[in-house]
Amino acid sequence: MAQSAIADSAFLVNELRARNPSLSLDQYAHLWVNDRTREICKTYDQEVYPDDEVALGIRNRFFFNLIETYFQKPGDKIFVNLGAGFTNYPFLIRTPIKTIEVDLPHVVDYKKQKLSEFTKSGKLPVRDINFIATDFNDSGDVAKLEKQLLNYIGNSESLFLLEGLTYYLKPSAFRSLIELICNLQKPNSVLALDYWPPHLRNHETCEKFRIIKL
Numbered sequence: 001m002a003q004s005a006i007a008d009s010a011f012l013v014n015e016l017r018a019r020n021p022s023l024s025l026d027q028y029a030h031l032w033v034n035d036r037t038r039e040i041c042k043t044y045d046q047e048v049y050p051d052d053e054v055a056l057g058i059r060n061r062f063f064f065n066l067i068e069t070y071f072q073k074p075g076d077k078i079f080v081n082l083g084a085g086f087t088n089y090p091f092l093i094r095t096p097i098k099t100i101e102v103d104l105p106h107v108v109d110y111k112k113q114k115l116s117e118f119t120k121s122g123k124l125p126v127r128d129i130n131f132i133a134t135d136f137n138d139s140g141d142v143a144k145l146e147k148q149l150l151n152y153i154g155n156s157e158s159l160f161l162l163e164g165l166t167y168y169l170k171p172s173a174f175r176s177l178i179e180l181i182c183n184l185q186k187p188n189s190v191l192a193l194d195y196w197p198p199h200l201r202n203h204e205t206c207e208k209f210r211i212i213k214l
């Protein structure tokens with residue numbers, strides 16, 4: 001899939017979350033939606049799956065509740081969001097949490113620029129997020145990422161999130177990320193992810209998702 005289409009997917013999920021904020025619990029998703037995203041989403045509704053806003057709303061709600069609960073208990077903890085896209089979790093959690101977001105370079109650059117605008121204009125509360133630009137499909141990048149993350153994490157407990165990411169990765173890249181996480185996580189840490197089980201490979205919706213031109 002082309003890099004622009006991968007970034008489009010990060011916009012698209014926010015349109016799906018923004019359609020029903022009382023379900024997704026994401027009051028900021030609309031900030032990442034523009035006319036192009038709405039157009040793409042219409043095509044997605046028609047050509048792939050018309051009810052994804054329910055699935056995406058529930059997904060966001062589930063991960064938000066998980067992160068909030070994890071960080072309610074005191075401790076030296078850090079949130080690492082791999083393939084973070086334009087998610088808003090550090091802004092949705094009322095108390096600031098230590099956060100690292102990792103994504104492709106052009107996604108990270110765009111997000112940093114927009115966050116600066118949104119916080120200056122008061123649309124988002126101020127949060128201190130550390131960004132790392134990486135291509136998970138590049139083994140050199142992943143080796144470098146492990147060292148960078150180790151510097152941040154040290155002996156802290158961590159919650160790693162891979163949301164809407166696994167099906168974009170080569171199987172070898174996915175295995176490398178899981179190894180990286182095993183190397184870095186201390187006891188009482190959490191790994192949260194969504195994935196499509198292999199038996200759904202030929203499901204009609206998965207087929208349509210693979211061939212859609214965003």
Ligand SMILES: C[S@@+](CC[C@H](N)C(=O)[O-])C[C@H]1O[C@@H](n2cnc3c(N)ncnc32)[C@H](O)[C@@H]1O
Nearest residue numbers: 009010083084085103104135136137163164168
């Ligand atoms: C469907 S979006 C999901 C974004 C976000 N996690 C969410 O749930 O809104 C997929 C994300 O994975 C990132 N991604 C895909 N392939 C990647 C790769 N090889 N390396 C780094 N990030 C990648 C994309 O840039 C995009 O932000």
